Amino acid sequence: MDSNNLDRELVGVLFPGIVKNEDKAITCLGGIRNISQVYSNPSKRRLGLSFQPENPFVRKIYGNSKKGAGVLLKVKVKKVKEGNEIKREVVSTTVVGCVKTMFRFESMCDFQYLAVHREGPSDGPVSCCLEKILPSGVEVIDFMLQPSPLLLIPSSFTRFEKPIGYAYTDKRHPDRSSPEPGDSVHSKTRMLRSSQVSPYTFNLTNELPSEPHEVYVKQKEIKFDLHPRLIEEYDVVKKLFDERPIWSLNLIRYHTKIRLVSLKVIMPCLALYMKTGPWRSTWVKYGYDPRKDPAARKYQTLDFRLRHAAGVRSMIMSREDITTDRERKPKRSAAEAAAVSDEIAEGSVYFRRGMTPTQRHIFYQYCDIQLPEVEEILAPEPPPGYLCHQKRGWLPANTGEICRDHMFRYIKDTLFNSNNTDLKFEGSGNGSSSNSDDGGSDGSDGGGGMSDEGGFGSDGGGGASD
Known part of the structure; x- marks a missing residue:
């Protein structure tokens, strides 16, 4: 056996079928050019068939590249017919090369939707109408006026490429009830993954709980026995809530440098998480009702x-680096991941003149926006008899929109x-005239969601003009 070609590296493709014509098999794989593009960058592209x-x-169907260890042999066999039997004899064996990368098609083929049309009765012949549907070149307008065969295919194929086992059972957590019948479809959210108790959905009628749920209390006692350091961290966070009744999670992480794993145990024992409303995404101290305190x-x-x-948006990174689902990143160690996740920049919780936000979408608390125009808006007290609003709380109408205009003007400057220094201001780039990406996602204090309500303290928004 000749083994001189062991140093020659080859790439193998396990074709899911019997190949009788190599040219047709390559065409099914997208051609030589497509195979070369996938081979040159296998981490981002998959081989389609x-x-x-x-x-x-x-x-x-798509095949992923996997490491392999194999040898490709070229074997010459001599066939000799003796009567009714055919005897085979190996004449020579040659090593073509070693295979270190292999493309395997391990996914299942989805149901294929063929362009067929039946004319006449229900039991009439079926004909292929693919040529009638796909344009063959530059068509005239008459092509659009002619009757078209009826062909309706689903908008998408299955999301799963491999067979999976699915058990149709009841919900694991029956206390997490779905929205009541008649609610809007857009209000439905996915089930919570880790917390045992649902966060508080803001309303003006129900009383706020004054004590933590027993589930969180038991969890705290167990964690305290296992990690005594949590007791000191618990006292630190409790002291912060004594000084200020409402905090955001990032603000506490910025001041205390406590790990997020510890705060997941501490926070539910000291405060209530607001899921929606004017105090959205904040933690409210048990026993304190912001709906009753202006x-x-x-x-x-x-x-x-x-x-x-x-062009301001292009100067600030988005929340997460945009990567394709084909790109593979090296895994970081647990220590590195924890160190990165616990770092909270000042721009994520505070805003002042000369500071830019760390990302394009951030939740700020009004008291942490240290601008004179915003402080002037917050200064007037609500008039006697004024009640807390479902969406804007104690603030006048359009307060959020006015504050965003001021913040964007400072960021742009x-x-x-x-x-x-080469970029110039454009008249159309004024912060007050641009309204894209403006407003809250749930209408809590969005720009357009409050204009129908009358406000108080009209001079409070007087300093908001650019």
Whole structure:
């Protein structure tokens, strides 16, 4: 056996079928060019295979590249016919190369939707109408006026490429009830993953709980026995809530440097998490009701989203690096992941002149926006008899929109004056005129969700003009 080609590296493709024509098999794989593109960058692309390359209604199956250890042999066999029997004799064996990468098609083929049409009675012949549906070139307008065959295919194929076992059982947590019948479809959210008790949905009628749930108390006692350090961290967070009744989780992490794992045990024992409403995404101390205290207006949440005007949005990174689902990143160690996740920048919780937000979408509390224009809006007390509003709380109408205009103007001045002096201001890039990405996602204090209500203290928003 000749073994001189062991140093030659090859790439193998396990074709899911019997190959009788190599050219047709390569065409099913997308051609030589597509195979070369996948081979040059296997971490981001997968090798697709279609048994009907000319039919766009056939779903492809994909094969992933995997490491392998094999040898490709070329064997010459001599066939000799003796009577009714055929004897085979190996003449020579040659090593073509070693295979270190292998593409395997391990997914299942989805149901294929073929473009067929039946004319006449229900038991009449079925004909392929693919040529009638797909344009063959530059068509005239008459092509659009002619009757078209009836062909309705699903908008998408199955999401799963491998067979899975699914047990149709009841919900694991029966206490997490789904929205009542008649609710809007858009209000339905996914089930919670870790917490045993659902967060508080803001309303003006139900009483706020004054004590933590027994589940969190038992969890705290167990964790305290296992980790005595949690007792000191618990006292630190409790002291913060004695000084200020409403905190955001990032603000506590910024001041205390306590790990997020510890805060998941401590926070539910000291405060109630607001899921919606004017104090959305904040923790309210047990026993304190912000709906009855007008001073709680400064702790309300402002949903700030960076606008597209004048190219400012491109200067600030998004929350997460955008990566494709094909890109594979090396796994970080647990210590590195914990160190990165516990770092909270000042721009994530505070905003002042000369500071830019750390990402394009941040929730701020009004008292942490240290701008004179915002402080002037928060200064007036609500008039006697004024009640807390379902969406804007104790603040006048359009307060969120006015504060966003001021913040965006400061951000634009900071970015253009410090980062890039070549960029010029444009008239259309004014913060007050741009309204893209403006407003809260749930309408808690969004720009357009409050204009129908009358406000108080009209001079409080007087300093909001640009």
